[in-house]
Amino acid sequence: MSELLGIRSSIDNIDAALIHLLAERFKFTQQVGRLKATHGLPPSDPDRERRQIARLRNLAVDAHLDPAFAEKWFNFVVDEVIQHHVELANGAGAPGTADEL
Ligand SMILES: O=C(O)C(=O)C[C@]1(C(=O)O)C=C[C@@H](O)C=C1
Incomplete structure (x- = not known):
């Protein structure tokens, strides 16, 4: 089933890209979380x-x-993300990040 293997290889690439994109997104949301904690802003912004x-x-x-x-x-x-913001506001590093090490 070389067709199946070829399709799965593309799925693997897309899954890897999604992980990298999510990691980048969390880097930026960590910056937002630090800003919010510094300025005493609420973790969530429903609007x-x-x-x-x-x-x-x-x-x-x-x-x-x-x-x-x-x-x-x-x-x-x-x-x-909101969970990470709450932990930053409480003075803890977010789980799964270098802050935790
Ligand atoms: O933009 C913000 O204020 C964030 O904290 C980021 C984010 C998001 O992950 O998109 C997370 C929580 C907020 O409720 C809204 C948006």
Whole structure:
């Protein structure tokens, strides 16, 4: 089944790209978390989340991706980000980062 192997190889590349993109995203959200902690801002920003969800749902429709899945993915990631923000505000490093070492 060389066709299956070829397709899986492309899936492997896409999964690797997604991990790198997520790592980059978390680097930036850590910067946001540090700024929020320094300035005493709340960890979550529901207005920003609402705007981003609307934007991502539109992008998903254009890309023929289920918009409900796009929203679920975003909420999953943002829940983790908010957890990191809370830990930074409490003076702890975020889990799984160099801060923890
Ligand atoms: O933009 C912010 O204020 C963030 O903290 C980042 C982020 C996100 O990961 O997109 C996370 C939490 C907020 O509720 C909104 C957005």
